[in-house]
Amino acid sequence: MATGTPHVLAEHRRSPLLDQLFVVDLDVHINDSAADLIPYCELPWRKSLEISASIPQRYLDTPGFAPQFVPWALMSSIDRRTTVTDPLQLREDMDLLGVDVPVLFPDSMLLHALVKPPDFAVAIARAYNRWLIEQWLDRDPSFKGALLAPHHDPVVAAEEIRRYAGHPGVACVYLPSCCVDPLYGHRRYDPLYDAAQECGLPVVLHSVTAINPIFPFNLQAFETLFSAHVFSHTIAMAANAVSMLETGVPVRFPALKIAFTEGGIAWVPWLAMRLDKEYSERRTDVPLLTERPSHYLQQMYFATQPIEEPERLADMATLMGLFDGENNVVFASDWPHHDFDHPDKVLQIPLSDEARAKVMGLNAARLLGLEVPAR
């Protein structure tokens, strides 16, 4: 007899090794609809959310909430749920994936940097943070959350960080990196970094695909989402990393931890080598740096997803060796999105047992200040 349709993760026979490791996932998405945030948003902007919520929900494409220009012909045909809408569902998903600690990021708020006017963007950032804590972090102590920092007003972002940093579920600060302007090295963000450093919360940059005149999102040059998606995450991470190095963020905020997620990791050695090359000739442009740029880059953290998949998977181990990846690469799945990675894919990279344990959880525990349970 044919079997019924089980959970889409249930038929994968995962590696037994996964159950022996402490697994932290630095990118899991919860679905934040406009309707969800209405009760948490102050007037007058609650009225704007009510209008957005009255529009039939579209994924990462809601006027006035998750604003997107979507010119691409639609062809993908993934026949499964790609949202997580309640904490019990998320815990079940995580148990099937073998993830102990998921770090929660939004869906719609991936486009937060595009929201206007700034006062509205700030109001929904505040609403998101309250909703995240009350509806998710307070409901399952295994969940950790990323506070949304509204780039539109870094002073408010700093207030939000100080307000919630003591909450046991708050593990980091999410910097929306899709179409952010100016890039995150700009000194206007100093109050945000000051608060994050003071509170011991790392900042985590996360992008998404959109078209916008802002570099590197001027992706109208391309015909297909295939091309745009190559750049939208990875180059956004690289551009912001360069911006932060350019103004000496890691020098001026030496205790601030910085992480990048959803860009894969192959961009890191490329960027490190380009930066070091420029530094030799143009150190006077960046006099705050007293070491070569790759030194600072290697102090940052890089999440695996979407992990590159070369024909020889051993090439990934070689690549990680180019930037001390054993100590700064952290696992991320991006569940439940279209390009999520199962932890097994990262486990298959031929690393030492020690390096594997670091990448799957111990590096993230150090980044986020998590206690590692005895096994």
Place this chain on the structure above:
Amino acid sequence: MTTARELGPAAAIAPGEHAVFDLGNRQIGIFNVDGEYYALPNACFHQNGPLCRGLVRGTVMADEDSGWKREWRLDGEVVVCPWHALEFHIKTGRCIAYPRRSLPTYPVTVRDGTLVVEV
């Protein structure tokens, strides 16, 4: 060495439909494409996703024969992995994106109205 396994009434899987069967040591998907039955493993070689739970449809191709224009081909003959959308040709097991790679296929026959797969 192959073993014949009976999978129940063939009529339960109508043309255009497919179903997954648990054979103990493996799961296979049975597909009815225009009245002919085909079998693939329920495991995509990409990240081991449950391939045979995916949608069956056609796909887009473009080559010299089409004047480099996109064409809809293999309608009803392509299964799309529900994890990451990698496509496979049901009749041959061939991966559309990586045509040098294929999944194994298993012969399926109908004996007295019962589906039998050789695995």
